[in-house]
Amino acid sequence: MALHLVNPDKNSSFFDAYAESAAINSIPKFKIAEEPNDPKVIQDLLLDELLLDGNAKQNLATFCQTDLDPQIHYLMDKCIDKNMIDKDEYPQTAEIENRCVHILADLWNSPQSADTIGCSTTGSSEAAMLGGLALKWKWREKRRKEGKPTDKPNIITGPVQICWHKFARYFDVEIREIPMDHGRLLMTPEEVLKRVDENTIGVVPTFGVTFTLEYEDVKAINDALDKLQKETGLDIPIHVDAASGGFIAPFIQKDIVWDFRLPRVKSINTSGHKFGLSPLGVGWVVWREKEDLPEDLVFNVNYLGGNMPTFALNFSRPGGQIIAQYYNLLRHGRQGYARIQQACLNHGIFIAQEVEKLGLFDLLYDGTSALPGAAWMLKKGTNPGFSLYDLSDRMRSRGWQIASYTLPSNCEDMVIQRVLIRHGFSHDLAQLMIDDLKRSIDYFQKHPVTNISESDNQNSFHH
Numbered sequence: 001m002a003l004h005l006v007n008p009d010k011n012s013s014f015f016d017a018y019a020e021s022a023a024i025n026s027i028p029k030f031k032i033a034e035e036p037n038d039p040k041v042i043q044d045l046l047l048d049e050l051l052l053d054g055n056a057k058q059n060l061a062t063f064c065q066t067d068l069d070p071q072i073h074y075l076m077d078k079c080i081d082k083n084m085i086d087k088d089e090y091p092q093t094a095e096i097e098n099r100c101v102h103i104l105a106d107l108w109n110s111p112q113s114a115d116t117i118g119c120s121t122t123g124s125s126e127a128a129m130l131g132g133l134a135l136k137w138k139w140r141e142k143r144r145k146e147g148k149p150t151d152k153p154n155i156i157t158g159p160v161q162i163c164w165h166k167f168a169r170y171f172d173v174e175i176r177e178i179p180m181d182h183g184r185l186l187m188t189p190e191e192v193l194k195r196v197d198e199n200t201i202g203v204v205p206t207f208g209v210t211f212t213l214e215y216e217d218v219k220a221i222n223d224a225l226d227k228l229q230k231e232t233g234l235d236i237p238i239h240v241d242a243a244s245g246g247f248i249a250p251f252i253q254k255d256i257v258w259d260f261r262l263p264r265v266k267s268i269n270t271s272g273h274k275f276g277l278s279p280l281g282v283g284w285v286v287w288r289e290k291e292d293l294p295e296d297l298v299f300n301v302n303y304l305g306g307n308m309p310t311f312a313l314n315f316s317r318p319g320g321q322i323i324a325q326y327y328n329l330l331r332h333g334r335q336g337y338a339r340i341q342q343a344c345l346n347h348g349i350f351i352a353q354e355v356e357k358l359g360l361f362d363l364l365y366d367g368t369s370a371l372p373g374a375a376w377m378l379k380k381g382t383n384p385g386f387s388l389y390d391l392s393d394r395m396r397s398r399g400w401q402i403a404s405y406t407l408p409s410n411c412e413d414m415v416i417q418r419v420l421i422r423h424g425f426s427h428d429l430a431q432l433m434i435d436d437l438k439r440s441i442d443y444f445q446k447h448p449v450t451n452i453s454e455s456d457n458q459n460s461f462h463h
Contacts, residue, residue: 061403067424079320118286124243124271125163127285135202158187189224208244246270282321344372385448
C-alpha cells in the first residue's frame with residue numbers, strides 16, 4: 001500500500017481561519033510581526049475589531065458623510081492609486097478638480113465663475129487656512145505699499161471651530177474671537193465693529209456654527225463693514241467659513257444672501273465630505289476672482305514630470321474623493337441636492353418638535369432656518385434625575401451617538417444636546433431615535449442618577 005506523507009506546512013492553508021496562528025494568539029499591538037500571515041485571516045481579525053466602533057448610521061454627532069452610493073465605492077477603488085498632486089500623470093483628474101471649482105464658484109454666484117481660481121483640499125479645515133493665508137498676504141501687501149508695519153495682523157471670528165485657532169497660532173495672527181453671551185450666541189455686526197482696526201486682515205462669519213447649527217448673518221456683517229469703510233476708509237474683506245452651509249443654502253435657502261453676491265466676500269471654503277455628500281478627505285476653497293489669491297502663495301513644482309502650480313498645506317493626497325465629488329454634482333444636480341437637503345432639514349424639524357413635546361427641554365435651535373438638525377437644553381430650574389451627559393450615555397446603549405457639551409467662554413454654564421441630520425437618515429430612524437429617547441428618560445425617572453454633578457463634568461463630544 002502506498003504511503004502518503006502530509007507536509008503540515010503545505011496543509012496549513014486548509015485550516016479554519018480562527019484556528020490559524022494569528023487568531024489563536026494575540027496579534028502584535030506595539031511592534032511589527034516577525035512572520036507574514038494569511039491576508040484573509042488578518043482582514044477578518046481587523047474587521048472583527050472594527051465591529052467595536054459605533055454604527056455610522058446612528059451617529060448624530062458628526063458632520064461628516066457616512067452614507068455613500070455603491071458607485072462611489074467603485075470609483076474610489078478605481079482611483080486608489082491616483083495622487084492628486086501629480087497633475088502631469090493624472091491630467092484628467094486635475095481637469096475634474098478644475099470643473100468642481102468652477103461649478104462651486106457658479107453655485108456661490110462668483111461674478112467670474114468660469115475663470116476664477118480655487119482648489120481642493122483634504123477638508124474644510126485646510127481650505128479655511130488657505131483662505132486665511134490669502135487674507136494675510138493681501139493685507140501685508142497693502143500695508144507694505146503704504147509703508148506701514150505688518151507685524152500685528154488680527155482676524156475677527158465668532159465662536160469658531162478649532163481650525164481657526166490653529167490658523168492663528170500656526171501663522172502668527174491674533175484671533176479676536178467674539179465670545180458667546182447669554183442672549184447672543186453668534187457673531188453680530190456690532191461685536192465685529194468693536195474689534196476691527198487697520199491690522200484686521202479679514203472677518204470670518206461661520207455659515208453653519210458647529211455649536212448651534214445656525215448661520216451667522218453674512219450680509220449684515222458685510223453691510224456694517226461697507227458703512228465702516230465709508231466713514232473711516234478701512235476696507236476689510238470677508239472670508240465665509242461655509243464648511244457645512246455651503247452645500248445647504250444654495251439648494252434650499254436661496255433667499256439668504258451670504259456668498260459672492262456680496263462684493264466684500266473674497267473667498268469661501270466648504271467641506272465636500274459633509275453636506276457635499278462625498279467620502280472623507282475632500283474640502284474646497286474658491287476665491288471671488290483670481291486677483292484675490294496672491295500669486296506668491298502659489299508654488300510651481302516640476303519634479304513629478306511637469307510644471308504644476310499648487311497651493312496647499314499638504315502635498316501628496318488621494319484623488320478619489322475629488323472624482324466622487326464630481327460624481328455627486330453630476331448624479332444629483334440642483335434638484336437632487338435640494339430634495340436630499342430638504343429631507344434632512346425636515347427630519348431635524350420633526351426631532352425638534354418631538355423633543356419639545358416632552359416638556360423637559362428648551363429648544364436652542366428648532367431646525368428650521370440653517371443646518372439640518374436640532375439643539376436643546378434642559379429647562380432651567382428642573383431636576384429630571386439626569387444630566388444631558390447621562391442621557392447621551394444611555395442612548396449609546398441603543399447605538400445612538402448624540403453630542404452633549406458645554407458652550408464655549410461666557411456660556412460655559414450652558415450644557416446643550418445636539419443632533420445633526422445627514423443623507424442616509426429617514427423619518428423612521430428619527431422616530432426610532434425619539435422612541436429611544438423617551439425610553440431613556442423613563443429609565444432615569446425610575447433610576448435617577450445619584451450624583452448628577454459628577455456626570456456634568458463629563459465631556460462626551462469634541463469638536
